[in-house]
Amino acid sequence: MxxxxxxxxxxxxxxxxxxxxxxxxxxxxxxxxxxxxxxxxxxxxxxxxxxxxxxxxxxxxxxxxxxxxxxxxxxxxxxxxxxxxxxxxxxxxxxxxxxxxxEAKEAVLAQKLEDQKMAAAREDIKQALTDANLDGDVEVSLRSDGIHISLEDSILFQSGSTNLSNAVRQYLDLISGHIKELNKEVVIAGHTDNIPDPNSTNWELSAKRAIVVMDYLVGTTGVKQEKVSIQAFADTQPMATNQTTEGRTKNRRVEIIVYKDYE
Known part of the structure; x- marks a missing residue:
C-alpha cells in the first residue's frame, strides 16, 4: 500500500x-x-x-x-x-x-548709524556752546549709553534755591534744539553736595531742581514731555571731593542725559 x-x-x-x-x-x-x-x-x-x-x-x-x-x-x-x-x-x-x-545685520547697521549721529550731535552741542561763549560751565560728553550734558550749580540756582537763574535759560534754550532734533529718551538727574540743606533733605532738593529744569525744557522750549523723566541722586554720585568748596560746587549739578536706542 x-x-x-x-x-x-x-x-x-x-x-x-x-x-x-x-x-x-x-x-x-x-x-x-x-x-x-x-x-x-x-x-x-x-x-x-x-x-x-x-x-x-x-x-x-x-x-x-x-x-x-x-x-x-x-x-x-x-x-x-x-x-x-x-x-x-x-x-x-x-x-x-x-x-x-x-535682522541682526540691520540691527548692527542701525547701531552704527546711531553712534555716528550721537557723536555728531555731541560735537554740534559743544560747538554751539563755544560759539556762544557758554562752554566754560557746561560739560558735554559722549558715553556708552548716550550724551551727558552736565550743568554746574553756579549757573543753575542760587544757594538753596530751586529757581532757575536767568543765565541758565540761555544754556537750556541752546541745548533744547539739539535734544528735540535727536528725539530720544531724556533723563534729567539732580545732584547735590554732602552739606545738609536746612529747608529740606538733599534728596528733595535734587529732585526739585531736576523737576524745574524738566519743566523749562518741556513748557518753554517744547521738548516732548513723553520723552522726559527725572532722577534724584542727592549726594550719592559726587564728581569731585566734598572736602573743598570747588569740589562741592562741581557736585551740585543737574545732568541732562540723552539716551541711545541701542547700547
Missing part, C-alpha cells in the same frame, strides 16, 4: 514587500544624511547615480533617490540662524536666506 505524500505547506511571503520598502527608505535616509555631512558634491553625485540605478528597476521611473536627495545649489541654514520660519527662499529658489540673520 502506497503512502500518501504529505501536502507541502507554503508560508505567506507577503511580508517581504513592506520589508523591502522599509529597507529602501532607510537606505534613502542614510544617503540624505551622508549628503548633508559631505562637502564633495562631485563624489556624492556619483554615489547617488549608482544607487539610483539600483533602485530604478523596482521603483519605476520615479527613483526614490532622485526624489529625496537633491543637492542643487541650495545651502542648509541652521535652525538657530533661520529663526522660527526656517528661512525663506529668494531669487530662483536656489539660495536660502536666514531672516534672523538679516
Amino acid at each position: 502506497k503512502r500518501k505524500k504529505k501536502h507541502e505547506e507554503h508560508h505567506d511571503e507577503a511580508w517581504l514587500l513592506p520589508y523591502s520598502d522599509m529597507m529602501t527608505l532607510l537606505l534613502a535616509l542614510f544617503i540624505v544624511m551622508f549628503a548633508m555631512a559631505r562637502v564633495d558634491e562631485e563624489k556624492f553625485e556619483e554615489f547617488r547615480s549608482e544607487f539610483g540605478t539600483i533602485f530604478s528597476s523596482r521603483s519605476g521611473s520615479n527613483s526614490i533617490i532622485g526624489n529625496v536627495v537633491d543637492l542643487g545649489t541650495s545651502r542648509v541654514v541652521p535652525a538657530e540662524q533661520a529663526g522660527d520660519g526656517g528661512g525663506e527662499k529668494t531669487g530662483t529658489g536656489d539660495e536660502v536666506r536666514s531672516i534672523s540673520g538679516e
